Amino acid sequence: MTDYLINVTLLSETILGAGQSEEGVVNADVVRDTKGFHYIKASTIKGLVREQLEWFDSIIPGGCKSAIKSLLGVPDSNNRGKLKFWDLQTTTGSNEANEVIRYQTKIDLTSGVADAGSLRSTKVIREGAKFQGRLTTNDALSDEEFNLLQDAIRAIRHLGTNRTRGKGLVQCKLEHEPDAKHESKPEFKPVTKLDTLESGLS
Numbered sequence: 001m002t003d004y005l006i007n008v009t010l011l012s013e014t015i016l017g018a019g020q021s022e023e024g025v026v027n028a029d030v031v032r033d034t035k036g037f038h039y040i041k042a043s044t045i046k047g048l049v050r051e052q053l054e055w056f057d058s059i060i061p062g063g064c065k066s067a068i069k070s071l072l073g074v075p076d077s078n079n080r081g082k083l084k085f086w087d088l089q090t091t092t093g094s095n096e097a098n099e100v101i102r103y104q105t106k107i108d109l110t111s112g113v114a115d116a117g118s119l120r121s122t123k124v125i126r127e128g129a130k131f132q133g134r135l136t137t138n139d140a141l142s143d144e145e146f147n148l149l150q151d152a153i154r155a156i157r158h159l160g161t162n163r164t165r166g167k168g169l170v171q172c173k174l175e176h177e178p179d180a181k182h183e184s185k186p187e188f189k190p191v192t193k194l195d196t197l198e199s200g201l202s
Contacts, residue, residue: 003136005134011170013125040131053149092129101123
């Protein structure tokens, strides 16, 4: 088995919604594991990686469909791919230090007054929080697969909700354990998907 590490750093406040409220405190709480700690779901990261790889497939000459199928499998089938994603656990401080409550309301554009009952409160995770999780495979990755995977993870720029409102800006990196076959490329900070792709293929 080969182990890799996915590291995520929050570059802005991020909403990792739990789909639940905390009565009398917030309308939207953040997701927590069974021990009460913040985490990023494995399925979230896998979905974002697939999204990036499918975009690569749309612009790379010849595409990369076979690599995507090999790495991630086929949705709604027994083919789950080579990779197993694990939940990413927080590595920075306590929940109390990492979270803050933000408030928002809806303003009537005619009267300039807040609509009655529109005040909502949301817990967000602070900028600077870090998460780390494992990515494992029982089968060796080809150089093409590894390079595509690393580029896809680095290309992830947002996660969580309200991503179009300034929330959820992140930096993601793939690192390998000492016994892994591949060496990581020099770090870069992608600005756009095209910049990311060009850097990965250069």
